[in-house]
Amino acid sequence: MRLQLEQLVQNVLKQLGIDGIRVEVTPSDAEGHGDYASNIAFLAAKNLKVAPMEAAEVIRNALCAMRYASLEKIEVAKPGFINFTISAQALLRDLTVEHKKPISGSLKDSKVMIEFTDQNPFKEFHIGHLYSNIVGESISRLLEAVGAEVKRVNYQGDIGLHVAKSIWGMKKEMADGIWVIEEMEKRSLKERSKSLGEAYALGATAYDESEEAKAAIILINKQVYVNDPEVMPLYIKGRQWSLDYFETIYQRLGTDFWKLYFESNAGPIGLALVREYLAKGVFKESDGAIVFIGEDYGLHTRVFINSLGLPTYEAKELGLAVTKYEDYQFDSSIMITGNEINEYFKVLIKALSLIRPEIAAKMKHLSHGMVRLPEGKMSSRTGKIVTGEWLLDEAVKRAWMKIQEVTKTEFHDGKDYATYSKKARVKPSEQNPIAETIGVGAVKWALLKNGIGKDIEFSFDESVSFEGNSGPYIQYTYVRTQSVLAKGKAQRAKSDNDGSDAMPYALSSMLNPEERRLLVLLSQYFDIVTQAAQRYSPNILATYLFELAQTYNNFYQKHQILKAEGQARELRLVVTEQVGQTIKNGLCLLGIKTPEKM
Numbered sequence: 228m229r230l231q232l233e234q235l236v237q238n239v240l241k242q243l244g245i246d247g248i249r250v251e252v253t254p255s256d257a258e259g260h261g262d263y264a265s266n267i268a269f270l271a272a273k274n275l276k277v278a279p280m281e282a283a284e285v286i287r288n289a290l291c292a293m294r295y296a297s298l299e300k301i302e303v304a305k306p307g308f309i310n311f312t313i314s315a316q317a318l319l320r321d322l323t324v325e326h327k328k329p330i331s332g333s334l335k336d337s338k339v340m341i342e343f344t345d346q347n348p349f350k351e352f353h354i355g356h357l358y359s360n361i362v363g364e365s366i367s368r369l370l371e372a373v374g375a376e377v378k379r380v381n382y383q384g385d386i387g388l389h390v391a392k393s394i395w396g397m398k399k400e401m402a403d404g405i406w407v408i409e410e411m412e413k414r415s416l417k418e419r420s421k422s423l424g425e426a427y428a429l430g431a432t433a434y435d436e437s438e439e440a441k442a443a444i445i446l447i448n449k450q451v452y453v454n455d456p457e458v459m460p461l462y463i464k465g466r467q468w469s470l471d472y473f474e475t476i477y478q479r480l481g482t483d484f485w486k487l488y489f490e491s492n493a494g495p496i497g498l499a500l501v502r503e504y505l506a507k508g509v510f511k512e513s514d515g516a517i518v519f520i521g522e523d524y525g526l527h528t529r530v531f532i533n534s535l536g537l538p539t540y541e542a543k544e545l546g547l548a549v550t551k552y553e554d555y556q557f558d559s560s561i562m563i564t565g566n567e568i569n570e571y572f573k574v575l576i577k578a579l580s581l582i583r584p585e586i587a588a589k590m591k592h593l594s595h596g597m598v599r600l601p602e603g604k605m606s607s608r609t610g611k612i613v614t615g616e617w618l619l620d621e622a623v624k625r626a627w628m629k630i631q632e633v634t635k636t637e638f639h640d641g642k643d644y645a646t647y648s649k650k651a652r653v654k655p656s657e658q659n660p661i662a663e664t665i666g667v668g669a670v671k672w673a674l675l676k677n678g679i680g681k682d683i684e685f686s687f688d689e690s691v692s693f694e695g696n697s698g699p700y701i702q703y704t705y706v707r708t709q710s711v712l713a714k715g716k717a718q719r720a721k722s723d724n725d726g727s728d729a730m731p732y733a734l735s736s737m738l739n740p741e742e743r744r745l746l747v748l749l750s751q752y753f754d755i756v757t758q759a760a761q762r763y764s765p766n767i768l769a770t771y772l773f774e775l776a777q778t779y780n781n782f783y784q785k786h787q788i789l790k791a792e793g794q795a796r797e798l799r800l801v802v803t804e805q806v807g808q809t810i811k812n813g814l815c816l817l818g819i820k821t822p823e824k825m
């Protein structure tokens with residue numbers, strides 16, 4: 228509906244001889260101000276040479292003259308807003324077709340490559356990687372929902388000092404008898420990954436505290452680059468253990484990467500590019516290294532080839548950008564990382580614009596904030612790291628405890644809970660899949676409900692809750708709709724009435740405020756998804772789903788559904804069905820599953 232209203236206003240502006248102004252119509256968030264509103268009068272007032280209120284009246288009168296059937300009324304509000312109220316007939320007409328709208332918009336058929344997660348082998352999968360994955364997967368799904376072709380990719384640092392530090396730690400623990408490769412291979416992937424993280428922490432500490440260890444680690448770093456057989460067996464095993472373990476987390480989170488990119492492949496390509504464009508004046512030599520003078524462009528200087536002749540992260544990124552474009556001629560390439568490297572990407576993209584401007588113009592860096600926990604700041608260098616898997620596991624454990632708590636409350640009625648345990652909706656044998664769905668969903672919702680550029684204070688009490696703005700609350704609302712529909716289906720079966728003869732459109736003049744608000748919200752779903760995709764903002768969809776869930780639960784508390792009569796009952800069942808489907812579709816775009824029972 229928003230797109231139709233924007234086009235309608237655009238046509239009116241054309242009639243009034245006004246061009247070059249972008250029309251925006253947005254859902255109203257205040258009662259008594261219509262269903263949609265526009266500030267176009269403020270922008271058009273200068274062209275019409277009148278005050279905003281008068282401009283609003285001129286535009287309103289022209290809109291009314293068009294007699295758009297889907298509008299019940301158009302009003303002007305101070306200091307110059309135009310408010311639109313959709314007719315009940317139009318809302319009812321769109322009720323069952325909203326999710327079947329044809330895909331349109333600027334993103335349709337565009338080719339997008341999204342790079343996210345970017346965790347390094349030999350180090351543990353920490354909360355920052357989890358956040359990047361959750362954001363990247365949701366944005367990928369949003370873009371696909373509006374018609375884009377999306378390739379999910381992951382760029383991983385499989386060479387560099389962090390690898391050398393981990394191999395040094397592995398060798399040290401082998402020499403001390405702590406590591407035995409044959410025994411290590413018998414352990415689970417999770418245990419092997421943890422051991423690699425501990426080896427890295429050992430090497431990182433030694434690198435800072437011992438000149439002898441530092442020299443040895445620098446040597447290992449060179450050996451990895453040249454495939455020295457002295458270190459390659461440990462390198463190959465450690466790398467594969469990490470990649471296999473990471474894959475189990477991707478599966479748990481619902482991400483399927485199109486391709487994995489590695490620094491070991493991007494490095495030589497970037498090295499050659501930097502040397503080629505050194506001769507062309509893009510880079511400069513400085514103290515034996517090769518640098519990009521960022522100050523010439525209002526940025527800062529960064530090293531692309533170090534004094535040892537090895538490519539730095541910056542050079543590898545150049546090689547990565549070129550390689551990705553050769554693999555997939557994208558219209559846009561999005562990189563999702565933490566915001567601590569915002570300035571780094573500005574330098575990188577500027578340097579690339581002087582080498583391959585056609586690629587640089589298509590690159591976009593999206594950055595997210597930090598996830599903060601009561602446990603304190605994490606550090607992979609010291610080994611005091613809060614892993615992404617720990618956060619998921621803890622949320623799942625607490626979700627199961629919450630399910631038991633809610634179930635006990637439902638069935639207590641003055642007697643011992645054990646007497647009524649058989650009545651519980653969730654049986655003990657089902658706890659793992661249901662708790663997994665709720666716990667993982669709780670984490671994803673907590674990380675997506677706010678804008679991705681902000682730091683997040685993660686709270687288990689708020690996140691794993693069946694009340695308030697939480698994933699379990701939204702999931703519970705979905706389950707509630709399915710319960711109502713199942714009971715409605717059973718009632719229809721008993722009465723031999725499948726509801727096909729219902730004519731809910733005749734109730735347009737009898738809608739109560741809660742029903743009407745639900746219809747308005749349902750009509751906005753596609754516009755919300757489009758807006759969230761265009762702005763790369765999953766929180767827009769999360770905010771919408773929370774309001775939809777709240778509105779439905781308010782409606783459920785105030786009005787009878789199954790005990791209503793005739794067309795009123797059928798309408799409320801259709802509304803319930805559409806609310807459930809909308810929540811399920813919306814949660815899916817956030818990467819969150821919906822349980823069938825809780």
